[in-house]
Amino acid sequence: MTQGPRRLTDDRDGDGGTPRATGAAPADDTARAPGAHRPTSRDVARAAGVSQATVSLVLGAKWRGRVSERTAESVREAARTLGYRPNLAARSLRSGRTRTALLVIPALTNEFFARVWAGATAVADRHGFGVVIYPAPDVTGPAKDPFASAGAALDGVIASSMATSALSALRDSGLPLVMLDSDPADPAAAHVNLDIADGVRQIVHHLTGLGHRNILHLASDVDSWTFHQRRHALRAALGTVPGATVRTVHAPFDVTAARHATEKGLTAGGPRPTAVVCDGDVLAAGACKAARRLGLRVPEDLSVTGFDDLALATAVEPELTTVALPAEQVGERGMRALLATLDGREPPTGDLPVELVLRASTAPAP
Amino acid sequence: MTQGPRRLTDDRDGDGGTPRATGAAPADDTARAPGAHRPTSRDVARAAGVSQATVSLVLGAKWRGRVSERTAESVREAARTLGYRPNLAARSLRSGRTRTALLVIPALTNEFFARVWAGATAVADRHGFGVVIYPAPDVTGPAKDPFASAGAALDGVIASSMATSALSALRDSGLPLVMLDSDPADPAAAHVNLDIADGVRQIVHHLTGLGHRNILHLASDVDSWTFHQRRHALRAALGTVPGATVRTVHAPFDVTAARHATEKGLTAGGPRPTAVVCDGDVLAAGACKAARRLGLRVPEDLSVTGFDDLALATAVEPELTTVALPAEQVGERGMRALLATLDGREPPTGDLPVELVLRASTAPAP
DNA sequence: CCACCGGGGTGTTACGTATAACTAGGCCGG
DNA sequence: CCGGCCTAGTTATACGTAACACCCCGGTGG
Numbered sequence: 001m002t003q004g005p006r007r008l009t010d011d012r013d014g015d016g017g018t019p020r021a022t023g024a025a026p027a028d029d030t031a032r033a034p035g036a037h038r039p040t041s042r043d044v045a046r047a048a049g050v051s052q053a054t055v056s057l058v059l060g061a062k063w064r065g066r067v068s069e070r071t072a073e074s075v076r077e078a079a080r081t082l083g084y085r086p087n088l089a090a091r092s093l094r095s096g097r098t099r100t101a102l103l104v105i106p107a108l109t110n111e112f113f114a115r116v117w118a119g120a121t122a123v124a125d126r127h128g129f130g131v132v133i134y135p136a137p138d139v140t141g142p143a144k145d146p147f148a149s150a151g152a153a154l155d156g157v158i159a160s161s162m163a164t165s166a167l168s169a170l171r172d173s174g175l176p177l178v179m180l181d182s183d184p185a186d187p188a189a190a191h192v193n194l195d196i197a198d199g200v201r202q203i204v205h206h207l208t209g210l211g212h213r214n215i216l217h218l219a220s221d222v223d224s225w226t227f228h229q230r231r232h233a234l235r236a237a238l239g240t241v242p243g244a245t246v247r248t249v250h251a252p253f254d255v256t257a258a259r260h261a262t263e264k265g266l267t268a269g270g271p272r273p274t275a276v277v278c279d280g281d282v283l284a285a286g287a288c289k290a291a292r293r294l295g296l297r298v299p300e301d302l303s304v305t306g307f308d309d310l311a312l313a314t315a316v317e318p319e320l321t322t323v324a325l326p327a328e329q330v331g332e333r334g335m336r337a338l339l340a341t342l343d344g345r346e347p348p349t350g351d352l353p354v355e356l357v358l359r360a361s362t363a364p365a366p
Numbered sequence: 367m368t369q370g371p372r373r374l375t376d377d378r379d380g381d382g383g384t385p386r387a388t389g390a391a392p393a394d395d396t397a398r399a400p401g402a403h404r405p406t407s408r409d410v411a412r413a414a415g416v417s418q419a420t421v422s423l424v425l426g427a428k429w430r431g432r433v434s435e436r437t438a439e440s441v442r443e444a445a446r447t448l449g450y451r452p453n454l455a456a457r458s459l460r461s462g463r464t465r466t467a468l469l470v471i472p473a474l475t476n477e478f479f480a481r482v483w484a485g486a487t488a489v490a491d492r493h494g495f496g497v498v499i500y501p502a503p504d505v506t507g508p509a510k511d512p513f514a515s516a517g518a519a520l521d522g523v524i525a526s527s528m529a530t531s532a533l534s535a536l537r538d539s540g541l542p543l544v545m546l547d548s549d550p551a552d553p554a555a556a557h558v559n560l561d562i563a564d565g566v567r568q569i570v571h572h573l574t575g576l577g578h579r580n581i582l583h584l585a586s587d588v589d590s591w592t593f594h595q596r597r598h599a600l601r602a603a604l605g606t607v608p609g610a611t612v613r614t615v616h617a618p619f620d621v622t623a624a625r626h627a628t629e630k631g632l633t634a635g636g637p638r639p640t641a642v643v644c645d646g647d648v649l650a651a652g653a654c655k656a657a658r659r660l661g662l663r664v665p666e667d668l669s670v671t672g673f674d675d676l677a678l679a680t681a682v683e684p685e686l687t688t689v690a691l692p693a694e695q696v697g698e699r700g701m702r703a704l705l706a707t708l709d710g711r712e713p714p715t716g717d718l719p720v721e722l723v724l725r726a727s728t729a730p731a732p
Numbered sequence: 733c734c735a736c737c738g739g740g741g742t743g744t745t746a747c748g749t750a751t752a753a754c755t756a757g758g759c760c761g762g
Numbered sequence: 763c764c765g766g767c768c769t770a771g772t773t774a775t776a777c778g779t780a781a782c783a784c785c786c787c788g789g790t791g792g
Contacts, residue, residue, distance in 0.1 A: 050772090051771075051772050053771080053772065053773075053774095054771065054772080066769085066771075068769085068771090071770080071771080090777090092777095093778065093779090094776080095777090096777075
């Protein structure tokens with residue numbers, strides 16, 4: 001051997017470590033005895049005294065009427081004692097199915113999507129499916145190939161809003177597609193939506209009931225269907241209230257940026273708004289900070305509402321009146337819809353309900 | 367709900383990888399007529415007028431000196447126009463390697479671990495590796511089989527602290543193992559650790575410099591190596607300060623629970639602490655709420671310090687003095703350590719530095 | 733003039749599984 | 763007594779790729 005150990009990876013990174021001395025070569029397969037490889041279905045067959053096909057039949061759980069209970073039990077017994085685990089690569093190669101779904105979400109550091117992931121994973125797990133995450137490219141940014149990391153070893157895709165170029169790449173893949181919180185008019189995908197409009201209506205009803213007429217809408221600067229919906233629902237709901245006015249300012253999902261935008265919105269000309277309706281709890285936290293800077297007390301001088309009901313909503317002071325979104329259910333239903341589609345069944349429909357949570361950030365208008 | 371992707375890495379190596387085809391690539395070619403199957407390496411071979419073996423050689427990037435540049439280019443050209451993507455299942459089956467790593471973390475809803483995930487994924491991506499997440503069973507709870515969801519199709523494992531039963535299952539698997547933030551004495555794994563002790567020392571130095579002597583330690587109730595370290599480092603650092611005392615109360619990672627624990631800690635007998643040192647920003651947020659309930663102002667009457675520097679730290683009022691942990695770097699280095707181990711190289715060593723961030727929640731002792 | 737070599741390929745095989753196609757009895761109706 | 767059917771399996775094959783073992787050919791040293 002004149003050559004060092006084969007590289008699995010190119011060392012493109014900075015602190016990749018030092019090359020190991022050639023003599024050290026510690027290729028120790030500690031767990032298994034040298035030479036003993038992972039048991040295959042053939043090993044199990046040999047141990048049980050049957051053919052490999054029978055093992056596949058029994059473990060594939062499609063053996064009703066094909067294999068006697070006595071034989072099946074002896075196969076299972078052999079598999080257990082050998083510690084057999086089916087080789088997924090072989091299974092996928094043979095069946096053409098990977099039992100893996102791609103979840104396209106903006107970022108896991110976003111609590112809402114982390115919860116969506118949790119819900120999707122829980123359902124997937126129960127059905128023997130895996131979930132791999134593809135960080136959705138920013139709506140404006142350049143789109144990487146969604147399949148580069150996932151390796152195209154996918155049975156289907158669950159996607160939240162994302163760059164349209166990447167989205168069309170997914171569409172063209174021909175994979176079953178479930179869209180989260182996006183325009184249900186699109187017939188090429190199943191849809192899982194929240195009843196956002198109802199949440200907005202409840203907020204408006206709550207605030208106008210407290211006497212608020214002059215509203216500042218702190219909106220996300222993301223140009224997606226969801227936020228269009230919110231804006232639209234807000235204006236529609238306020239349209240039925242005589243004398244109500246709304247002004248909209250935009251901010252990225254960041255506390256400091258939200259603070260700045262709110263300060264600007266509150267100090268602009270015209271009558272000062274008595275309530276700030278925010279497109280998310282993060283924005284609401286920023287709005288609260290802005291109020292404090294301007295010498296306004298929340299909620300006595302200014303009411304603030306959030307959206308999402310993240311952990312943040314109860315961590316800040318005052319705790320936020322907000323709309324709780326069933327994030328886990330979004331993930332669960334998304335995965336169920338995908339599984340249904342793969343089975344040729346109709347995916348579930350209908351919007352998921354949201355709930356107004358009253359806390360301490362809203363009060364009667366001054 | 368939607369936010370721009372956080373900057374994942376501060377790598378010096380720029381984009382750090384081979385230029386990959388962008389998703390905007392030839393959508394017309396990748397879209398397949400129904401019924402037509404995905405092109406295989408054999409299809410590419412036919413199109414390029416070479417054998418399948420040659421295609422494998424060229425695309426496997428191990429062809430230096432084996433294939434002429436002219437042939438290689440025609441193969442690549444054919445692959446491009448056909449929209450060829452290697453079948454990962456077949457590749458894994460043949461090579462015995464899956465290019466997939468298991469990341470064992472408690473929960474993605476925890477921002478710290480979400481950032482660890484982001485770092486690990488970024489590095490993995492550049493090396494053509496995938497990452498699947500296994501939600502670590504609670505330290506106390508029953509351990510599911512870590513491989514049930516991952517299907518044993520793994521090349522290695524990166525794990526944070528977890529139930530020992532599940533951990534030993536991982537050890538027995540014989541897979542390369544990288545442990546995050548755990549006892550480096552364990553020789554069976556590579557380790558990626560933070561310089562927690564230094565962070566604690568900096569906090570203590572900061573507080574004692576402000577005149578604080580009477581400290582309340584709001585500690586996590588998790589019985590893991592990390593938190594042992596924190597407790598130990600705190601007592602060690604305060605031990606060098608004459609007249610300093612510390613009392614410890616425990617709470618789960620939850621704002622409300624932390625508030626209750628803090629209230630109890632502050633109202634217990636003896637001299638009232640003038641500063642609360644918390645094992646995390648979430649706990650610190652709870653401590654601030656406790657202070658407000660007790661009529662204490664932060665930081666005038668009571669200083670509070672956090673740990674982690676999550677988004678939460680700047681969302682609450684006052685903004686938290688805390689210790690910033692390089693979570694993304696933990697993930698990055700964890701993945702690099704795994705890749706190094708797989709290549710037979712020595713994984714990088716040494717603790718990652720942490721940084722004290724001074725904000726508004728600390729002030730001179732009253 | 734032949735043996736040898738290295739560059740540039742090709743043929744072939746094996747990875748572990750799922751499943752279609754087949755077989756060997758046993759039982760029953762005609 | 764034979765064809766058909768059911769039960770309980772077995773045999774054989776294909777999935778797409780990686781890599782080993784060849785093979786061919788032109789140039790070279792002896």
